[in-house]
Amino acid sequence: MRRYIIQRVLLIFPTLFLISFMVFCISRVLPGDVVELMVSESGYADDEKEMREMLGLDKPLPVQYFNYMKKIITKGDLGVSLWSGEPVRDEIAKRLPISLNLTLLSILWTIIFGVTFGVLSAIEQDSWMDYVLRSVAIGGLSIPNFWLATMLLVFGSIWFSWIPPMNYVPFMKDPIANISQLLIPSFILALARAAAIMRMTRTMMLEVMREDYIRTARSKGLSTWLVIVRHALKNAMIPVVSITGIQLAFLIGGTVVMESIFVLPGMGRYMLEAINWRDYPAIQGVNLVIATGIVLINLIVDLTYGFLNPKIRYQ
Secondary structure: OHHHHHHHHHHHHHHHHHHHHHHHHHHHOOOOOHHHHHHHHHOOHHHHHHHHHHHOOOOOHHHHHHHHHHHHHHHOOOOEOOOOOOEHHHHHHHHHHHHHHHHHHHHHHHHHHHHHHHHHHHHOOOOHHHHHHHHHHHHHHHOOHHHHHHHHHHHHHHHOOOOOOOOOOOOOOOHHHHHHHHHHHHHHHHHHHHHHHHHHHHHHHHHHOOOHHHHHHHHOOOOHHHHHHHHHHHHHHHHHHHHHHHHHHHHHHHHHHHHHHOOOOOHHHHHHHHHHOOOHHHHHHHHHHHHHHHHHHHHHHHHHHHHHOOOOOOO
């Protein structure tokens, strides 16, 4: 087990290196050039060459990438925004708590509704409740969350004169206002993810409930809920944990859309603005932070298998 953990931790570094290299190259081939945009904003076409030299964009791409990685490894420096001149690390530090707040609340919705409704659907197999929950899950998977959020804003403003707050309220400042502000976007963001977990939980619960040890536990006179909690749920959770890790990665990526629609000044919205303005250091920095989070989530998911099932042994 210890050897497996060390191997998985060491694998993080080449993974992040490849991701950083891909993001660096992709950001440079996006249509449009940041220097041309800056020149068009300033109106001085003669400044293009000087500006390119000042930003370090006149050097070959391998040299630019080497300098970028050197700053990250030696100083933890993610660069400076080409437009604002602010360090990307400071911008991310300001916006990361907002994205984490939204993501953690969405994770809470995802796990509570996904696992609970999955278990209920399996217990009440082929009943009216099972059909209703399965229909809701299919709807959650089918309806795009950005469309649902947009429709909610449009009809909410028309019918109830409701619009989301324009100013973000930190949790430490006012927990109730913070949760009420993030309640709707976090629920919409979690809907599709909870639907996927619900379907997987139902499938695995139905499979586990047919095992011999479940029949033995019932024959001993244990109640249905005790059998489910003590015997069935833990064994059914291994595939569910696996798909949960994948869904959490989607949640992190989904904050880009939700933050833009609900005017949340988080890291996802920052990345969208950086893409629109071809702000290369900001694009690279945000993607590197998101990739690190996803890699760590996958590591935690892999390590969780051993705790859920002692039979699992890593070689």
